[in-house]
Each structure stands twice: as structure tokens, then as C-alpha cells.
Amino acid sequence: MSEQTVSIRTTGKVIQSPCGPIVHGLEDVLVKITSISDIDGRAGKLWYRGYRIEDLAENSTYEEVVYLLLYGKLPNVKELEDLKRRLAANRDLNPATIEVVRSLAKAHPMFALEAAVAAEGAFDEDNLKLAEALRAGRYKQEEKDLALKIAEKLVAKLPTIVAYHYRFSRGLEPVRPRADLSHSANFLYMFFGKEPDPLATRAIDLYLILHADHEIPASTFTALVIGATLSDLYSVIAGAIGALKGPLHGGANEAAVKSYLEIGDPAKTKDLVEAATKPGGPRLMGVGHRVYKAYDPRAKIFKKLVEDYTAKFGDPQKLYAIASGIEQAVLSHEYFQQRKLYPNVDFWSGIVFYYMGIPYDYFTPLFAMSRVVGWTAHVLEYWENNRLFRPRACYVGPHDQQYIPLNSRT
Ligand code: ACO
DSSP: OOGGGOOOEEETTEEEETTEEEEGGGTTOOOOOOSSEEEETTTTEEEETTEEHHHHHHHOOHHHHHHHHHHSSOOOHHHHHHHHHHHHHTOOOOHHHHHHHHHTTTSOHHHHHHHHHHHHHHHOHHHHHHHHHHHTTOOSHHHHHHHHHHHHHHHHHHHHHHHHHHHHHTTOOOOOOOTTSOHHHHHHHHHHSSOOOHHHHHHHHHHHHHTSOOSSOHHHHHHHHHHHTTOOHHHHHHHHHHHHTSTTTTTHHHHHHHHHHHHOSGGGHHHHHHHHHSTTOOOOTTBOOSSOSSOOHHHHHHHHHHHHHHHHHOOTTOHHHHHHHHHHHHHHOHHHHHTTOOBOTHHHHHHHHHHHTOOGGGHHHHHHHHHHHHHHHHHHHHHTTOOOOOOOOOOOSOSSOOOOOGGGOO
16 A cells, blocks of 8 residues: 555544544454343443343342353352352462562552462463463363363452552551451451451442443453463453553543542532533543443442442542532533433542542552453353454555665665
8 A cells, every 4th residue: 555545534433544444442343242241331231141230239249240250140059158268268379479569569559460460370280271271272161160260269369469569568568368258358358457347348349249340341352362362361361450550441430539639629520520521621530431321330339339438437538529519510511411421430439449548559450350250251251262363454654665774874
């Protein structure tokens, strides 16, 4: 393709390139068949394995949701108890991984999480065995069982990495996991080093339930791309963590709370919202979604928890009051109505974490701690009918340029 003939136009989500239309950002492009989760973006609905997120949020625990997403059905009492036992037994890290986390104590925890997951994968014999089988073209029942076992280990270990990083970053000794606590209670115990308040435990558990899967966002797509190369499951998760780190994806709850703190006064929310409607103005964090063109159902559920939490513990920095002001201004503003922009799940979640004393930097790691189950479930499902992802690009540069030796170049 010569440069002179290049004509590129972007019409909405499609780039008209010389090689044909390109769906920019792969918006609405289907990449796999799934029975894990489904979203109705226009109605604002989300299902995991056919169960409404509202029912799961009200009645289940994160462990139940882990079982549902990995095994395709809700567990009975024995299945759940067995899963809890297996998770509790797998919480510890390899000593070398602990040193990786310690060496990154001053870095953002997402760097530590990414590196520690990759490191732990190198020490997990099951992971290496599965990777070898995949390379040999085997994915039968034995390998599927092994993949599920590794997925559970990843779910069990991520909270330990996050909590240990927090402790190291504050110059504190790590607190070993406790097998008698639930997944969420144990996380808070390892993080703060004391028995958690039941409402705080419920807040973490609800957050983990609401973020466990969401079809194919950027991080899950990253997981699929890595998984489809038949790399190992820990590398899949390390890559997905890298994708989640970006502010357009997992980093928005941190950005949302920062913006509430910056305003500092509920009377000033209208100015912030107005500024976001101006051309080139700052985006409102926690508002808008690629798929939801209605109020994000997860945000509605979490809002109720923020209300319960602030009713019990107060709203000293007025974060709930500020967020409510922004919400009202967004819902009534023509700019947001026309573009179908509503609060997303990140709009409310950071408020509770902030009041619990969890520093901003740990908000996105919490997201990863939850989504790890969705990432692995999707990769396991994709391996049933694996095919390498290998898209093409439309080249618009020159060809057959004359090579000029280094010393002759001007
Ligand atoms: N504030 C102000 N305007 C916005 C916002 C926002 N938060 N989000 C979108 N818009 C506007 C855009 O400026 C654009 O306006 P225009 O048509 O006049 O140019 C229009 O809405 C469409 O925006 P796009 O960027 O095309 O929408 P897209 O689907 O690509 O973006 C995204 C979705 C990235 C989430 C976006 O809404 C955003 O940046 N939101 C803030 C960040 C955020 O909350 N991310 C978390 C997402 S949820 C999650 O990952 C768990």
C-alpha cells in the first residue's frame, strides 16, 4: 500500500481503512461462546451462569460464586465446605514469592501482584505439569481437573499476596492466613492483623461477588489471548493483572474516590459534573461503560452497602454525600442522558474501602482478587475448543525502501 493512496476515516466505532473496515477497540466483536456470564447492557442486567447478580449478591458468599463460575452449578453444602477447605489449604505462598513481594514493597501493589503471580507459577508443580500436557496437545478430564485445581489455588493465593504487600509496604511483618476464617474475613485479618468487623467483611465479600466475572472486558480478553497460546495459567493471570491496572478498566474506583476527596464539599459537585461535559474536559471517574447503557446493576447493589456502612460508621469526609450529589447531577444532565452514561460499579465501591482504611493503591488489587475466578473460568472454557488469536493490521507504510548504510545516512 503506498502512502499516497491511504485514506483513513473513523465513523463511530469503525475505522474505514484502505484494507477494509476495522472495528476500533473490537467493540461488540464476538470472540467466543460462553455459558459463564451474560450482560444485558441496555436493561442493566448481569447473570452468572444464569443466576441474577441481585440474587447472588443477597444470598451467596464469594466462595459459592467461585464454585458456580468454575464448576457451572451452585454447590451443595458438602461441595461448598470442601471448596472452602481447599481454598484455606492453598493460601500460603512459596517463600521465594514472599521475597518477590517484599522486594517490591515500595512499588504499586499491582506491580507486586503481577510479579508475584508469575513467580508463584514457576514453583507450582501442577502448573508446570498442566503446561506440559497442553504443549503435548492433551486437554482431557485429567488436565481439566488439574486446571480447576490450579484455578482454585490462584483464587486462594491472590489475597495473601495483596495483604503481604500492604504489610511490607508499611514495614510490618506479614500475618499468616487463618484456615478458620472465610475468604473475605481472612483477607481483612491478614491485611490489618486483627479480627474484622462483620460489615467490613460483608463489604469485601459483596465486592468480590460483584466483580467475579463480566464477560470479555480487556483483562479477560488478555487472559484469553495468553491462554490460547497454551502458556501456563499463572502467566494468564499475571497478564490479565497487567491489563486490569489501566485507569480505563480496573483503576477507576481509585480515581473516583480521589475526585470526591478533591472536591471535598457536596456543594461543589455540580461544577465537577459541568466541567466533564465541556469539550476536552476531565472525564467523571466511575461514570460510563462500554456495555452498560443503563445504571450498572452492580453499582446499584454496592450503593446500598455504602448507605449501610456510612449509616453505621459515619461519613466523615462526606464521600457518600459528594458521590450522591454527583450521581444526581449526572442522572439529570442532558449530556449524560444523551450519551447513556450512568454510574458504573466503580462509582461507589471505593468509598467503603477508603473508610475501612484500605489505601487507594489496594482498590484495583481487590478487583483482581475477585476477577481471578472469571479469568480462569473463561480460559478453561476456551481451552475446550482452543484457537490461537492472531488478528491482522492494515499496513499503510512504504515497502521496498532503499537500504542506506549507517555511515551514509544524513
Ligand atoms: N465523563 C464524561 N464524558 C464521558 C465519560 C465520562 N466518564 N465517559 C464517556 N464520556 C463521553 C465521551 O467523551 C464521548 O463523548 P462524545 O460522543 O461527545 O465524544 C461519549 O461519552 C462516548 O465515550 P466513549 O469514550 O466512546 O465511550 P467508551 O465506551 O469507549 O468508554 C469508558 C467507556 C472507557 C468506561 C468511559 O465511559 C470512561 O472513560 N469512563 C470513566 C472511567 C471509568 O469509570 N472506567 C471504569 C469502567 S467499568 C470497569 O472497568 C469495571
